[in-house]
Amino acid sequence: xxxxxxxxxxxxxxxxxxxxxxxxxxxxxxxxxxxxxxxxxxxxxxxxxxxxxxxxxxxxxxxxxxxxxxxxxxxxxxxxxxxxxxxxxxxxxxxxxxxxxxxxxxxxxxxxxxxxxxxxxxxxxxxxxxxxxxxxxxxxxxxxxxxxxxxxxxxxxxxxxxxxxxxxxxxxxxxxxxxxxxxxxxxxxxxxxxxxxxxxxxxxxxxxxxxxxxxxxxxxxxxxxxxxxxxxxxxxxxxxxxxxx
Numbered sequence: 001x002x003x004x005x006x007x008x009x010x011x012x013x014x015x016x017x018x019x020x021x022x023x024x025x026x027x028x029x030x031x032x033x034x035x036x037x038x039x040x041x042x043x044x045x046x047x048x049x050x051x052x053x054x055x056x057x058x059x060x061x062x063x064x065x066x067x068x069x070x071x072x073x074x075x076x077x078x079x080x081x082x083x084x085x086x087x088x089x090x091x092x093x094x095x096x097x098x099x100x101x102x103x104x105x106x107x108x109x110x111x112x113x114x115x116x117x118x119x120x121x122x123x124x125x126x127x128x129x130x131x132x133x134x135x136x137x138x139x140x141x142x143x144x145x146x147x148x149x150x151x152x153x154x155x156x157x158x159x160x161x162x163x164x165x166x167x168x169x170x171x172x173x174x175x176x177x178x179x180x181x182x183x184x185x186x187x188x189x190x191x192x193x194x195x196x197x198x199x200x201x202x203x204x205x206x207x208x209x210x211x212x213x214x215x216x217x218x219x220x221x222x223x224x225x226x227x228x229x230x231x232x233x234x235x236x237x238x239x240x241x242x243x244x245x
Contacts, residue, residue, distance in 0.1 A: 109142075165217060210243075
């Protein structure tokens with residue numbers, strides 16, 4: 001737990017993009033409870049220092065629409081299955097956060113009123129202002145769009161000051177560090193550099209959305225506890241991607 005004062009924050013409202021695969025932990029499929037506990041603990045620390053937190057979660061630990069479509073399934077149906085997988089993950093995160101004593105709301109881009117709220121921008125912002133964690137599920141609600149694109153869109157819509165992409169790698173490299181030991185990590189990048197060099201940060205739609213709306217992105221390793229708070233304080237953790245000028 002951190003005791004850093006709210007005045008030291010550089011970013012008051014952040015959106016965290018979590019991949020579904022990040023929830024796998026040491027499991028082959030589904031959700032690792034240990035990962036859920038860590039995520040919830042790190043989010044609790046963010047709330048305690050005064051950060052307003054939204055989360056966009058993927059569903060790759062359960063279903064990946066693009067992968068199913070590549071094997072012959074109708075792409076629209078496959079993507080809808082992937083969206084539903086993100087709702088499952090969002091409900092799991094909500095439960096973990098509530099066990100940490102936090103207030104959380106799941107808001108879905110698909111109408112599933114029996115289990116969560118519809119995503120309504122102004123309502124999401126009101127939840128954030130009241131100190132509730134908002135977990136945004138079902139991507140954009142449209143097929144053919146990734147959850148990276150959904151995260152970029154939602155970050156802009158809710159007026160986030162920083163988007164954090166939580167990964168298993170400590171930033172953006174010029175090559176896959178798991179395969180190339182000589183890979184070099186970037187401390188800072190421009191969005192145009194990401195596009196020109198075809199760096200695997202997010203898909204091009206997500207990158208352009210952030211670039212054109214001057215949304216800073218910090219790519220961090222979610223495994224060490226405290227990375228989210230460090231990012232909110234403006235510390236140099238992972239890789240910062242911004243718009244030049």
